[in-house]
Amino acid sequence: MIKSWIQRPEIKKYAAYAAIFALSQVAFYYAFKWMVNALDPSREKRQETKAKSNRVLGKLRAKHLKITEYEQIIATEVIYADEIHVNFKQIGGLDHIIQDLRESVIYPLCYPDLFTSTSGLLGVPPGVLFYGPPGCGKTMMAKALAKESNATFINLHLSTLTDKYYGESNKLVAAVFSLARKLQPAIVFIDEVDSFLRERQSSDHEATGMMKAEFMSLWDGLATGEDLRIVILGATNRPNDIDAAILRRMPKRFAIRLPTEAQRRSILELLLKEVKLSNTFEMEELVQHTEGCSGSDLKELCRNAAMIPIREIVRKEQLKESEDASQDLTHLDMKSIDKDQRPLTIADFMRLTK
Template sequence: MNETTPGGSKSKAAKKRAQASLARLQKSNPGLKLDLNEYEKTILASVIPPDEIGVTFEDIGGLDSIIDDLQESVILPLTVPELFNQYGPLLQAPKGVLLYGPPGCGKTMIAKALAAKSQANFISIRMSTIMDKWYGESNKLVDAIFSLAGKIQPCIVFIDEIDSFFRERSSSDHELTAMLKAEFMTLWDGLSSNGRILVLGATNRPDDIDGAFMRRMPKRFAVTLPNADQRAKILAKVLDGLDYDFEISELVDITEGLSGSDLKELCRNAAVNSTREFIRKNVRAGNDLESMENIKLKPLNIQDFFDNSTPSDKLLKKLATVKVDPVD
């Protein structure tokens, strides 16, 4: 039997992961009993209970307006459904939400924080994993995504790089791909209006997504490169609790065009440089680092952020980020 089928060796490893996931779910929900088929158990291995996600909106800097909108349009409908059922389907939580913008701007962190705040189980799906299965297996796994989500709701099904699978359809699409897209849309449409299941997609290429899928994600949030105020909030959060002898505004002024993850890496680089300087200084002095007590590193300074080059030289070497225009 092939290892990618439910009875294969990879499936046995997946069963162990599924058992561990089930144990975590039952810890969060005492008394929870699930009757799962082999395909649902495979998907179960990708489930993270909300109390184990480890990301909150407080960990995300500079995205207050998006968070406020998510609170009103997604979180409260999931957590207080009786309030949003007063006007029938008009105010119910959307079945689909899209986060789009350049890489490194916090889309995945928002997705996880959204699940944690909503107290929703989080299923992170990479469609490439689904597509790698044998003919017939992929359809069953797609079906299992939705059937499992229904059993463990409230649930957020997160699909990163959603454009890789739900790109604009064409006559050159493989038959299996076309079938899977149709199957996914049918199951998506079949979600109960009273259910608490959300499909959440993330992409840096929204224009490549098929229009039929875009219509199923009526709530769309542009997660763009941070402006000056947002960079200040991100840097303040990353540097919180550390000693530094510069004004954050100095860094803000020279980091235009950097994403949130770029800024975090810049700060990590500064810490590495400062630590390396301390090590080399003491090695040259003949000091035994392992026997040193009360080690105290100097406060970070601006030069720590840029090695031995000028700030402008360092920023010129940063990875290019993709600019994404708003989606209609």
């Protein structure tokens, strides 16, 4: 009876209509979805972000990890350890800070079993702050810390966390911590941390206040997990502008100030280690003459001084009346330049510091 009912012409017609309607709805759904994706202005950016995050995870040998769309955005800020070309040996004059960093940060990150304690007093500090005048090596120290610890280095920028849509910034902040958990041991570095986590005021924008509150709430959550190996690392030259609640979460603070005489000597010896110096070169005279200079100033001074012998050769050998500067030095044997250039003298530095 049922079979005969199904075989009735009008039933077959209605079933065909229903099938056509269902197929049309499926086609409409996929056509609408394709149209929306095609018109989405951020489509190319999302694809680029996904491709870059996949490359990063591939380098970290973590392609098997399942990460969200927001974590993909944060993953683009990850710097692979092999891409960092700074280590502690390249930093002069800060041996006391380096030793403290080894004991309080690197060893807990690399040897968690050694720092496991039922009292919960041992382990990785939740936050580390480098502060001091500009050009003294705070960012360089942060990169060296990531290199030496072989930790995942998330170089977080404020622009990465800001979004035009309400609530999206909070999700990106949450993605910072969730991705760091998946890629631990991890260091989340925030340069010029005072620009992001400055002292909260009633005049702050609502979205900014929510983002700060979300960051601090998730940051507190790191302390509840004894097995977590995540450090929030900040650098600033304006520590007084940082919110007191943020400073509380950064128990390890290192003042990186202008180098002392002994530190300047160490930095200059490191910078000039592979530079040809004259037999009469007086390092002590240069050390005394550079009082008040930062590490960045000393590097720039050495770079400019090293250019003087090269500049002398160039001015002597460059073609006159040339209309194409790219062809001025093609006749020179570049391999013999190192042999031909004179050694640096103390007078080269004195000319630059007058």
